[in-house]
Amino acid sequence: MTASPIAVTGLGLVTAVGIGAEDSWRGVCAGRSAARRNPELEGLPVDISCTVPDFDATKRVGRRSTLVHDRFVQLTVTAAREAVADSGLDPKTWDGARVGVVIGCGLGGVSTWERQHRNLLGEGPGAVSALLIPMLVPNMVAGHLAMEFGATGPNFVTATACASGATAIGAALDLLRDDRCDVVITGGGEAGVSPLIVTGFAQMGALSRRLDEPGAASRPFDADRDGFVIGEGSGVLVLEREVDARARGAHIRARIAGYGASADAHHMTAPDPEGAGIHRALRAALADADVAPGDVDHVNAHGTSTPLNDAAESRALRALLGTEAAVTSTKGVVGHTLGAAGAIEAALTVLTVETSTVPPTANLENQDPDIDLDIVSKAPLDRRIDVAVSDSFGFGGQNAVLVFTSA
Template structure:
């Protein structure tokens, strides 16, 4: 018999965000709880001939101002977003990179596609002007781990660093992995989450062919509508969401406010298909039940779920049925993708930050654009207005292409 191990909770001491809803944690949260439509809607000229010609982007972001020209040139955009979010998170945690033990700082960042737009640019350069026009920076700027390495170089972190690639669950897996590193004692501080920026004609064309994205070109601001009866796909977004994690005793020793705790983590594989999730939701159910057992909580303890909620017909129904089966119909569920877009590998990081804020504020942001709830969905999805509520435990779920599932259980301190 395997002995039951004592639950371990990682303290969240810092948060950082860059999203289409706002640059910075405060701006994003204000938008999600006060605005009704996303502010970062942008039509893209290179997508003009596709059924979907729009994305949700961080239009308020000036990377040159924040990073400087020289630093900016050393990174693809997804790494730039990661560095900006990491700086905010570390500052929010009250940490000074000049004084911390560099060898004990880990960085774990997930991304589904890495520097795909730069691949597009370099392929165009090669086919249009020859192989000599291809940048020697192609490999180091575009690999999945370049966001983690960029953050390490920017902050001087010299502990373990990992690039996580599990499709749209990458950010969630990164947070869970960072918690495991802390528990194993291989680091004292972990910066974890996800980053993504995929303005790629090739990728969007493929998503259109897959019928995964919304084609509401005439009204892109309301195109992403999770759990709505009229939903027709997601809108691709860009962003980064990073958290600073520490052992609770270390955070208390330096008198750092603990904003929430990552109390449980679970992951699983559907072993079903390359795109569609298991139709019965068995994989994500396994991940969620594993996370709940890890945190030693029951379904009745969970008051809020930040769902994967992509706004696709298949995902939303499968996920909702699974949530009702595992948690019942009492948790307040939301999908924040209607405001941020589906940020793919960054989604889990961004949405974990938002779940921390919901716990901290005791406020659940609404699911924007949800006008007529799908009658087949048996859960309480918050819509129209943010909902004030008292809850000590929340859940974040993520599903990724290829059947990569992940779930986190977060608790108040």
């Protein structure tokens, strides 16, 4: 581990409850779900989602954006611009070769893929955009951020399904510790609310069928949970060594102290029912941070609102951390943003540490009696948070856990 801790000096968010960190944080703390019936999903088995409201890419990103960017890139560029501005760093003066970009994305440009496939079937090859490939491949989000900020250091995308954003932040941490970079722009972005993707999840039985009450559909850890609500968004952090941040007088929101990862090696989509892989990743992250399990004050849980995931996760958390940590799942508000989830939740965990406020878990009316955790619900909890964990898990049994500490 590097002699200097790693600081979070910039933060940007785009979620279904707001464009910008301030609006997103306010919406998450209010604890009201953003889930709504989505006209673009009309006629599908499930037509509810959590989408970013009033997002105008032309105004937010640029006049040509709709021609060259898929929505997942637009959302991430918006969050990254906020994060870099928040950090106080000036891309015009930094050494771009020492600036890395690591972004998590599970799907890539699915809306572009669907739209251009319809063009091919309906009008023939001539109607397919020449920019189809660069608009849909996931790595382009990191490429566009490099061009945006003149970041010519390490540049890549991580794809570990719904753990992608957390995996990216863990990789960014390693780049700084190994002295390969001085600054890393990291996080995740996803825009997977498309008819094909939603249908695929519905066919698996992963989505909530509470169609007559969309605002109550995502209910992590509730006895009546029946699946997740798909969402979209982006979360981006700017990381740098604390000694560098303090030398330039930067505001340090929190420290990122540890990262752990593991594989369940159990099933394509279902978690290990005992949460063994989660337990290994959590234990590794705490060891990396040199933190004892009893020191953890807060967990921003993966908490998807699916029966199997919530049960496995709660077993792992209970086994290692006990019941003292204040646990929340913000997916009840913003939905499950897939490859962006770990990054959005990491950003929200930073805000929890910084503000000593734990957001509530939306729609938790009847906590599953088999889930023996202190889950925050109804209203935010005011409590000093010195050590916080954000955990994320993905199809394929891929687990990623991050540890944050107060500055």
